[in-house]
Amino acid sequence: MRLEDEIKQPTFKSEAHKAYLNVVYTAGWLGQRQAAAFKLYGLTSPQFNVLRILRGQHPLPATVALLIERMLDKTSNASRIVDKLEEKKLVTRTVCPANRRAVDIRITEAGLHLLRQIDEDEQANPARNSLDKLSVAEQRQLNTLLDKIRA
Amino acid sequence: MRLEDEIKQPTFKSEAHKAYLNVVYTAGWLGQRQAAAFKLYGLTSPQFNVLRILRGQHPLPATVALLIERMLDKTSNASRIVDKLEEKKLVTRTVCPANRRAVDIRITEAGLHLLRQIDEDEQANPARNSLDKLSVAEQRQLNTLLDKIRA
DNA sequence: GCAAATTTAATGTACCTACATTTAATGTTG
């Protein structure tokens, strides 16, 4: 759907301004769908992202600093996201023996199992389904344009 | 900068998955810069967006329902954003005489003045500066691709 | 004309972001 119609704004100051609003609006649109899908599994998007990073490290532990480095939103509060995952027994937290300031965070069997479930559920990935409306060539084009914005 | 480097992930499951992460990451990247710019004026991004909608209506009032219809994030809580703007005397709230369930929200002179200040400040729009790294043709291409994702 | 349904905003709650401050452990340096 055209952005003009979605936010009831018939014109934009410039194509650049429309593109800015479009990136922000589309990210929100995708994020909302993704969040609704994760909700069925009792997870939020940031919680899912942290779990994925921990699975990528498994069986090695991660520290909070490593999570921040790899997270999409680097200013989010990794400590408190780990709190929630720990409450749900999806991760464990132990003081790092080599550096007692750091904390070793590990995904549990329950966490791995939950991620496997989500992976198998086609419905759990509306973002992928949405992006598949573009051809691979278009996806590449989009990636190139977005990287250029942040250059 | 390449997304791979920004989130320290050497490869992605698919071009589509990378494109999804890229849209979300880029929106966050732009949003953070924009928020930092607004902060100099004591505003958050949602507060600025509401003020802009109110200026668009001025001198007519807007209702909360109209704000929601035009906001980028339609599930955000317009009532509470208006609360903050009212505290700062940038908007007024009066019961709508024609329909006492509704509330007439209007931008004040102080609100208009603040928006004019921001408009005049080139630095206050890092998002525009970022999008200007793309040619107009590329901006159009980006808009087309994003609209297609949400189709 | 009045009871029930609907509409409009406000409020409550859980979680998140942004950013400053605090706490504890470790490094560094005279």
Add this chain to the structure above:
DNA sequence: CAACATTAAATGTAGGTACATTAAATTTGC
């Protein structure tokens, strides 16, 4: 080695998102 600086994570606080519930005004239908 003691004082100071730095590092790693946790915590505090203000504001926002998502979604459910509530409260009041209005509309609808008998």
